[in-house]
Amino acid sequence: MLRGIPVSQGVSQGRVIVLNCSRIVPAKAGFEIDDQAEEEARLQAALAETRKQITAVQNRLRDELGAKESMIFDAHLLVLEDPALLEEVHRKVQDEHLTPEYAFYTASEKYAEALSAVDDSYLSERAADIRDVTQRVLGNLMGQPQQASVSDLTEPCIVVANDLTPSDTAQLDPAKVLGFVTEVGSRTSHTAILARSLQIPAVLGLGEAIEELKPGQTVLLDGFNGFVVITPSDQTLFEYGQLVERQTSIEESLDEIRTEPATTLDGHSITLSANIERAGDVEAVRKSGATGVGLFRTEFLYINRPNLPDEEEQFQAYKKVAESLAPEPVIIRTLDLGGDKLLSHVNVAAEMNPFLGWRAIRLCLEEKDLFRTQLRAILRASTFGNLKIMYPMVSGMDELDAANVLLDECREQLRGEGVGFAEDIEIGVMIETPSAAMIADSLAKHVQFFSIGTNDLIQYSLAVDRLNEKIAHLYEPTHPGILRLIKTTVDAGQAQQIWTGVCGEMAGDLVMVPLLIGLGVGELSVVSPMVPRVKKLIRSIEMAKARELAEFALNCDSPSEILARTERLAQEAVPSFFEKSTQRSE
Ligand code: PEP
Ligand code: MG
Secondary structure, eight states, rough: OOEEEEEOEEEEEEEEEEEEEEEEOOOOOOOGGGGGHHHHHHHHHHHHHHHHHHHHHHHHHHHHHHHHHHHHHHHHHHHHHHHHHHHHHHHHHHTOOOOOOHHHHHHHHHHHHHHHHHSSSHHHHHHHHHHHHHHHHHHHHHTTOOOOOOOGOSEEEEESSOOOOOOHHHHHTTTTEEEEEEEEEEETSHHHHHHHTTTTTEEEEOGGGGGOOTTTOOEEEEEETTEEEEEOHHHEEEEEEEHHHHHHHHHHGGGGGGSSBBOTTTOOBBEEEEEESSSSGGGHHHHHOOEEEEEEEEGTTTTSSOOOOOOOHHHHHHHEEEHHHTSSSSEEOOOBBBBBBOSSSOOOOOOOOOOGSHHHHHHHSSSSHHHHHHHHHHHHHHSEEHOOOOOOSOOOOHHHHHHHHHHHHHHHHHHHHTOOTTTTEEEEEESSSHHHHHHHHHHHHHHEEEEHHHHHHHHHTTTOTTTTTTGGOOOOTTOOHHHHHHHHHHHHHHHHTOOOEESSSGOGGGGGGGHHHHOOOEEEEEEEEGHHHHHHHHTTSSSHHHHHHHHHHOOOOOOOHHHHHHHHHHHOGGGGGGGOOOTTTT
16 A cells, blocks of 8 residues: 555545656757767667657557547658658757757757647647657657556546656546556646645555556545555455445535535624636536635636637636626636746746746736737626636735736727727635745735635745645645735725635645634635535535634744644534544544
């Protein structure tokens, strides 16, 4: 039994498939003229090996799924035989004495880039084919035989990978991926957040123990407790079956409160809204019983595609969400690219510290056209419902002012074009940098709401990388430093009569809910599947007790003591939510 960090609840069982999601990018290198023949032979051998591998996959698919599905790999074989590509590679090896790795990579990337620059889905698939084949060739040249990729999945399985980027994860088909396990990663990585949103059980940060997991093994994945059981016994399967039954019956029992308000036992109402990543998620929001959307992470409209979404496409997406949920509010967070969410077509150079780098509002204030396109789309969609705009990663007043200048420019343009928009659209900022919390009193005078992004606020305040499993134990939401920043923000908001919400993962962590509402947070925005449980918990506690807890926490030095107290209050309120162990794992 292996243990990692449980990041997405649920239990699943299936066969392991090992994915290699990291792309090989060879460094520029040459070779001695004497080695010419040897290098060319190496290239030929790698091409032959790649052909053999692709044909083998194709034959397997033909047997399993039929001729039509296996034809996808014809396109891959054609890449390997493409005369223009091969000629260019040979020329680079023969004339420029560049290694076959670098020659193949640069030649193929030139074609792939040209194809992906064209706004055409057929051509962008061809670019993906070229990149897939290139990775296989590079794997063979560099002695790293390629494993399966996200798009190779043909049957339901448990995916095991060193890492999955948020874009890899966004491509996972929940019908094919029963669960996933990674070597690195942590609870508030966007990969973990997506797993919860897609309701795929996941265990991250297994570390080197991941080596134990081999293709074809049957494993049981326990996303409640973070266990991965290799070849589970009948007894284990029986115990987990019971755990799943208990959890399912809890979910069913929550159906009846979906339409009820999120009000505490002593009559204090909390706004409970949902976090979404795609316009299509609105169905889940509606079913969950949430009041609108507290965070629409719009960057997922931009990733996994060869081009940027234009104004019209974004307008349609925002309009759909606004219309489907009207009159409930929908908070659209402007583009938060950077950190762990990267795009190939916005040229973001590799950075030493991407989370401290060219990210979110910083990037948007420089890539003004990109930002204006989004702002115009949001403004245009604002007449179709109750939209609000929220800027991410604000660290000072200047950024807020600069963003509003651009927003005003877009308003002017639209007025000039005779296009309508909601004149009184509300503007808010995320409080997710320590400096934003410290100057919340100033910010509060210029916005209509705050939403605390605890995922980043914690990583920046405690200097703990939110992705790094090695320091996950230091990522403490109950650290007094964090609670004081939350309180400072809430107080600054109240002084200006604006509300403060939390849209980071802390809001959907049942244990943290009493603490947050006790601190005066008025809105919690959580992933849709968690809405019913958070609502039930709010309806089972007294605000008076939550406030006592917050009072205690603000005067306590110890994160673990605070955690124990808030845990106790949450568990006493709804004990069944916390019974997640099987006898085996207790
Ligand atoms: C946060 O930082 O808490 C947040 C909600 O934004 P994201 O997780 O997308 O960075
Ligand atoms: Mg954030």
